[in-house]
Amino acid sequence: MRWDFIIEIFPKLLRASVLTLELTIAGISIGIVIGLIASLMRISGIKLFSVIAKIYVDFFRGTPLLVQIAIIHYALPVIFDYVPVAIVSGVIALGINSGAYVAEIFRAGIQSIDKGQMEAARSLGMTWGQAMRYIILPQAFKVSIPPLGNEFIALLKDSSLVSIIAVEELMTTGRLIMGKTPLVAEIWFSVAMLYLVMTSTIAVLVNYVERRLQIGDSSQKSA
């Protein structure tokens, strides 16, 4: 191992890691918004909405992210005649893709809430929307935090795929350095370590949030 080389490329890789993190955070944020809308459409009981949501979820979970990135960055600009920006295409692809997974996470979370909760809320005169907002979603969201954390980690790793459209995140930066040097092992082990540090940190954070929320649940307090 050439440690001096690792130290030399490290600042560059670190900056690229920040971009990887930014892409992932932007992606999951879009994903949470889309996922929430899609999950509500799915369970709305309105046929048209639920069919649209199902087609969306099935398409983006049933095709490779790499292909989705290619469609968004290469195919759509041809169809709609515009000049794509790689980083925008990347964020959109990650967001729409994770939205499909998040939709299923929220749907499972919502369906795990006892149906007596909805009945109690409705019996008090709340509309479906109010019952969702004040009663069902806060509980469903709490249940959804561990799988959302997993989705965040999965998305961070999948963000390496945007390297095919030359967004200079961690993976692309590794490849660019590789073109100029024979020290291949140093590069890829460093890249792997940086991914590992990021995913482990997220795992710890999710764990912490999860424990904090359980306290509000009072199960700890009464113990």
Added chain:
Amino acid sequence: MIVVRNLHKKFGNLEVLKGINCHVKEKEVVCIIGPSGSGKSTFLRCLNRLEEPTSGEIIIDNIPVTGDKANVNLIRQEVGMVFQRFNLFPHLTALENIMLAPMKVRKKSRKEAKEIAEELLAKIGLTDKKDAYPEQLSGGQQQRVAIARALAMKPKVMLFDEPTSSLDPEVVGEVLNVMKTLAKEGMTMIVVTHEMGFAREVGDRVIFMDDGCFLEEGTPDEIFNNPKYERTRAFLSKIL
């Protein structure tokens, strides 16, 4: 106050309610008894349209409950419901459970809602538990909070769906006492119950329900001491 005409409810091919007619006066306490599966809960849940009636007509406080034009949310504001399994909101404290609907549905200010909630907690004797989450309360306490939650909407009618059936025997009394107070204050109540003592003491009228029909109704004295039908007698002899 409540008028029900020829109410039918089918689940698929199963007819659970077979043409119910019923009239409940203001301030009346009606207790519905009968074997499980006879349609008692379904009847109650039709009254605030938690179940969709298959046919028939329901009118509460001169507002039609059935029909396409009925505003379900408006009716539910006037009809409180207490469930067998409490259904308190686990992510909210006792106080917040009671405050939520007045704030979001009746558009009361936080301060007003808090006053209403604190008054009700005092009434059910749980002022010291106002910041407790449902999990930290006993079954009896949870059900009392659930009653307070329904009362916070200042409903004109209260529906009780077997409110003591999932409680430990030693806390049944505290819930029944709250209900008795409510009855004395003149609340119009329909109570599905297996507590014959309560029906006898508090009920103005007792209805025996069997196989989707109101088989027999009358004063507690008539039903418990002098039932007309063999079915009623058989049921009572098993349960008393």
